[in-house]
Amino acid sequence: MTSDSKKELGVGIFFLALSVAYMLGTTRISTFTPFGNRGLDSRSVPQLIGFLVFVLSSVHVIQVLIQVKKSKQDSVEPLEGNRDQVCDTDEVICIEPPKGSIIARIDTVVPVKLLLSLLYLVIYVAAYQGVGFVISSTFFLLAESFLLVKKEERKRWTVFIILYSIGASALIYFIFTKYLSLFLPSGILG
Amino acid sequence: MLISGFASVFTDPTGIIMILFGVTIGIIFGALPGLTTVAGLSMFLPVTYVMASNIGLSMLTAIYIGGISGGLISAILLNIPGTPASIATCFDGAPMAKKGQAGKALGLGVFGSLIGTIIGVLVMVVLSPTLAIFTLKFGPWEYFSVTFFALTLISTLTGKSVVKGLLSALFGMMVATIGLSPIDSAKRYTFGSLQLTSGFHLLIVLVGLYAISEVLSTAAAKQEQVKVLDYKMKGLGFTRKDLNGNWINLIRSSLIGLGIGILPGIGGSTSNIIAYSVAKNSSKHPEKFGTGIADGILASESSNNASVGGAMIPLLTLGIPGDGATAILLGGFMLHGMQPGPLLFQTNGDTVYHIFASMILGTFFMAILMWAGMRMFVKILKVPTHILIPLIVVLCSIGAYALSNRVFDMWGLILFGILGLAMSKFKIPVPPFILGFILEGALETNLRRGLEYSNGNVMDVFTRPISAVFLILTVLSLGSTIIKQIRHSAKAAGKGAQS
Numbered sequence: 001m002t003s004d005s006k007k008e009l010g011v012g013i014f015f016l017a018l019s020v021a022y023m024l025g026t027t028r029i030s031t032f033t034p035f036g037n038r039g040l041d042s043r044s045v046p047q048l049i050g051f052l053v054f055v056l057s058s059v060h061v062i063q064v065l066i067q068v069k070k071s072k073q074d075s076v077e078p079l080e081g082n083r084d085q086v087c088d089t090d091e092v093i094c095i096e097p098p099k100g101s102i103i104a105r106i107d108t109v110v111p112v113k114l115l116l117s118l119l120y121l122v123i124y125v126a127a128y129q130g131v132g133f134v135i136s137s138t139f140f141l142l143a144e145s146f147l148l149v150k151k152e153e154r155k156r157w158t159v160f161i162i163l164y165s166i167g168a169s170a171l172i173y174f175i176f177t178k179y180l181s182l183f184l185p186s187g188i189l190g
Numbered sequence: 191m192l193i194s195g196f197a198s199v200f201t202d203p204t205g206i207i208m209i210l211f212g213v214t215i216g217i218i219f220g221a222l223p224g225l226t227t228v229a230g231l232s233m234f235l236p237v238t239y240v241m242a243s244n245i246g247l248s249m250l251t252a253i254y255i256g257g258i259s260g261g262l263i264s265a266i267l268l269n270i271p272g273t274p275a276s277i278a279t280c281f282d283g284a285p286m287a288k289k290g291q292a293g294k295a296l297g298l299g300v301f302g303s304l305i306g307t308i309i310g311v312l313v314m315v316v317l318s319p320t321l322a323i324f325t326l327k328f329g330p331w332e333y334f335s336v337t338f339f340a341l342t343l344i345s346t347l348t349g350k351s352v353v354k355g356l357l358s359a360l361f362g363m364m365v366a367t368i369g370l371s372p373i374d375s376a377k378r379y380t381f382g383s384l385q386l387t388s389g390f391h392l393l394i395v396l397v398g399l400y401a402i403s404e405v406l407s408t409a410a411a412k413q414e415q416v417k418v419l420d421y422k423m424k425g426l427g428f429t430r431k432d433l434n435g436n437w438i439n440l441i442r443s444s445l446i447g448l449g450i451g452i453l454p455g456i457g458g459s460t461s462n463i464i465a466y467s468v469a470k471n472s473s474k475h476p477e478k479f480g481t482g483i484a485d486g487i488l489a490s491e492s493s494n495n496a497s498v499g500g501a502m503i504p505l506l507t508l509g510i511p512g513d514g515a516t517a518i519l520l521g522g523f524m525l526h527g528m529q530p531g532p533l534l535f536q537t538n539g540d541t542v543y544h545i546f547a548s549m550i551l552g553t554f555f556m557a558i559l560m561w562a563g564m565r566m567f568v569k570i571l572k573v574p575t576h577i578l579i580p581l582i583v584v585l586c587s588i589g590a591y592a593l594s595n596r597v598f599d600m601w602g603l604i605l606f607g608i609l610g611l612a613m614s615k616f617k618i619p620v621p622p623f624i625l626g627f628i629l630e631g632a633l634e635t636n637l638r639r640g641l642e643y644s645n646g647n648v649m650d651v652f653t654r655p656i657s658a659v660f661l662i663l664t665v666l667s668l669g670s671t672i673i674k675q676i677r678h679s680a681k682a683a684g685k686g687a688q689s
Contacts, residue, residue: 011616015357022364025379032374039641042376045634046367053360060353114410121583125600128591141580148409148576168581180240182592
């Protein structure tokens with residue numbers, strides 16, 4: 001099974017499981033029909049949505065399984081060590097990505113920066129109320145900017161990033177609270 | 191009414207400054223590859239919280255106009271479309287720039303954008319009030335059919351698989367059912383949480399799915415040093431001779447953009463490619479397309495800009511957004527206490543005509559700014575993403591927090607940001623999800639009301655002419671897409687068997 005088929009199967013199974021959980025959840029919705037049941041109650045539409053998702057995800061899973069079966073009959077198994085192929089599903093062409101290509105680079109670069117960005121975002125949100133806008137934003141801007149700047153340029157940008165992070169956070173706080181009358185948490189700065 | 195709109199715009203200098211500011215911001219966001227109009231709108235939405243509704247919404251529409259137009263700068267000078275709406279501009283814009291005529295390419299692009307926006311906005315101004323009067327006759331069944339049609343249409347038009355499109359729309363509807371039910375306010379999927387009782391705010395879903403996921407994926411991508419081509423632009427950048435034989439192309443492409451803009455979910459990102467293909471197919475010299483000719487740039491830029499007016503029509507008359515940017519605008523309207531739909535023209539007519547007038551003004555501001563300030567926008571292309579991206583996150587977070595002064599909404603932002611990333615990774619189209627989320631309330635309310643009015647008789651939906659027409663259209667659009675996909679997979683299977 002190709003990685004694309006696995007992904008598609010995963011999508012189908014996810015929606016199938018979601019629909020079952022969602023339909024089970026409808027049993028906990030209270031209904032209210034003071035004028036008799038002339039139409040639908042608060043439970044009906046979620047039940048309908050859950051049922052449709054169940055049917056469509058089943059169709060999707062069956063489609064993927066049929067496709068996998070067909071492609072097994074039609075094509076030759078890929079060579080060992082050649083599994084990460086780039087496939088154009090329309091043209092049924094598969095090529096192996098050369099080492100150092102964009103795809104190979106994205107595979108190695110994406111997860112680390114993405115996960116760190118997400119981690120910084122989670123810490124930022126967690127600290128937002130307690131620590132306050134200015135301090136949490138300054139640290140978030142610092143951390144995220146240093147994460148994104150190229151390693152070889154990090155030294156050159158250090159002073160700018162520090163000043164920019166402090167200045168931008170303070171300026172944004174000032175503009176939004178003084179001129180735009182929005183409430184932003186001041187946190188430990190009182 | 192439009193004259194009073196202009197009077198209201200011109201008597202308020204702050205409003206004019208905000209339109210100018212909005213257009214500038216829009217052009218910058220449109221020009222920077224990786225950042226889109228939606229990110230710009232999300233970032234500046236909190237700034238409008240304290241503004242008068244007409245000024246705030248005018249600024250947002252100005253960002254929209256600027257954003258769609260700004261994409262041409264990077265498409266021509268970097269050969270990277272600033273927004274998906276400028277993909278086809280690269281086809282002829284970049285080759286023209288490489289021939290040493292970048293100034294001419296930019297000038298033609300701005301001119302195409304100007305004509306496209308004017309045609310789109312004028313049709314919007316004429317058509318929207320008339321359509322609003324027509325939609326006033328709609329009862330629950332008609333609303334139900336229209337929203338049902340919009341949902342199925344977007345599911346069939348976006349993405350390669352109709353099943354995944356429909357699943358995405360239903361997934362959006364599932365998320366929308368969290369909170370209190372319409373009509374009888376029963377708690378649904380709140381899991382005992384007080385925060386979840388009010389459900390997820392539209393803006394949290396939109397900003398998370400579009401802006402945060404976009405920012406995270408840009409952060410994760412490898413940062414490349416951009417090489418901006420040099421250019422010289424005298425006057426408008428082009429001569430009258432360059433437009434010879436292109437007026438029909440301009441009008442046709444604008445009308446294509448307008449028509450596609452009206453359809454929910456696809457907008458400028460599709461219209462520019464379709465208009466380019468049509469221009470090429472109906473040209474006397476199709477072989478010259480792709481070598482750097484004016485026809486291609488004008489077709490692409492006029493069509494994507496005309497989509498702005500097109501996308502605004504269903505938003506204003508039915509409350510159905512035409513694309514991601516209009517979905518954010520819908521959120522903007524709701525934040526300012528207005529519900530787009532047929533009653534908008536009656537209840538907030540002054541604001542609507544103020545927005546119309548400011549859109550026309552914004553169109554001219556866009557052209558003037560791009561012609562006069564091109565050098566400044568080109569310099570901004572060199573601003574590194576490690577400076578911009580964290581700032582966008584901070585400003586989007588302010589928007590989320592300021593909605594109800596609670597951190598819960600910021601968690602929602604992260605949740606939908608991750609969801610957006612996962613959806614793009616698994617090739618599940620996002621627009622149907624958004625429309626499903628937005629329209630679930632209207633769909634459910636009207637379905638339940640319709641059934642109550644007709645004493646539980648569901649056949650009533652087929653006996654009313656307008657709703658019957660929309661249901662027939664739904665069946666036709668679904669049927670034709672399914673047949674097309676079956677034919678396509680049969681063809682692919684045939685090819686596979688041959689090889």
